[in-house]
Amino acid sequence: MNNIKKAEVIIIGGSYAGLSAAMALGRSLRTVLIIDSGLPCNRQTPQSHNFITHDGSAPAEIARQAKAQVLKYPTITFVTDLVITGRETGNGFEVITQSGQSYEGQKLIFATGIADQMPDITGFAACWGITAIHCPYCHGFEFKQQETAIMANGERAIHLAGLINNLTPNLSIITSGTSEFNDEQWQKLRDHSITVIEKPVKEVVHTKGQISRVIFADGSTIKVTALYAALPFKQHTDIPETLGCELTEQGYIKIDQFQKTTVKGIFACGDNSAMMRSVANAVYTGNLTGAIVNKELVDDSF
Structure with a gap:
């Protein structure tokens, strides 16, 4: 699976939401490719709280455990890279990474978080x-x-x-x-x-x-x-917009109750599409997204 070029689902972003979505899909034997740049927005935070069973754990340790558990599922592949472009194809989507790799998937999940805009204040x-x-x-x-x-x-x-x-x-x-x-x-x-x-x-x-x-x-x-x-923020990537996904007035990726964006076949979960910014909510929305994407794949083929 290390040389995978096609998957049923491509997940852009491999932190809590992306890993949670991948687990739900992997347990249904869906081929999943996670592409992650390795720079989570909470990388400076020493402890994560209000997430039951992990209260007080370091965010990096939660992510490490989650990644190890997710990658036990044989149909899931994790690639450290940065997606820089994406386009629709006749059968789904193609993404190109910073390293020049091309990957194709039937469904696309953005779990890319948001980028806080730091004020011009020393320290x-x-x-x-x-x-x-x-x-x-x-x-x-x-x-x-x-x-x-x-x-x-x-x-x-x-x-x-x-x-x-x-x-x-x-x-x-x-x-x-x-x-x-x-x-x-x-x-x-x-x-x-x-x-x-x-x-x-x-x-x-x-x-x-x-x-x-x-x-x-x-x-x-x-x-x-x-x-x-209360800092302003922007999306980590403009690829959802270039693919036609709408944003809300607040700047989040617009989704419905099933994590579906305004473009068929594209989903979003975690901080990029939710005002409730927490590890617990990212895990929940990722899990829901994985289940809904699996249901769409079922509907497409069964």
Whole structure:
């Protein structure tokens, strides 16, 4: 199977969602090719949480175990490479990789995640996934009762504040400019003693990703050990769009309840198509995708 050029299903992205989809397909003896670049978005994160049986495990270790289990199925092949183009053929799809390899499949699954867009703040990127974090369900318990800040504005900041307020009374919101709260939201913030700081952030001071304080553009500072940030993102690849897949207004790949994109034969799962960004959700959506793709293959041939 190492020289495979055709498969029933090509999965682009071999992290949690892609591996989960592959397992569901491999257990039905479908020939599956997983193509993965080896750069998961959570590669800096020391521990994964809120995923039962793996709570507190290193993300890389979860992926290693998952890959080892998936590759026990003889019809699954894993290739480390980067897909750079794709096109429809008369019988499915062809993808071309960075190394110049061509592969064909009847069905195509994108499990490519999203790429967070780092702000132009000194030290921030080095802390992302460690103490600069995105999700209170994934990370919040570990920072309970600690000095915490939210770098967001408007409704997104209020949403995060409501979730994090239950974890710590030491909470500030950094809007990095003029705040965008209505009267009702301001009252909520006052009722819960949440400070709003409208100054832009210049630097995140840290030691190996562990934040100690935030420095603002005017030179003032606050003590912070956890910094939540609502970052913009983009898709890791534009291949779904070039193949005709629609995106949502938020920038996710548009799917239906069965993980089907707007192009027949193409599916998406994991962070690229879901607002719920977690290992558990990636595994779930990947498993569902694998089952639905198998059902389509059955419908095509039986």
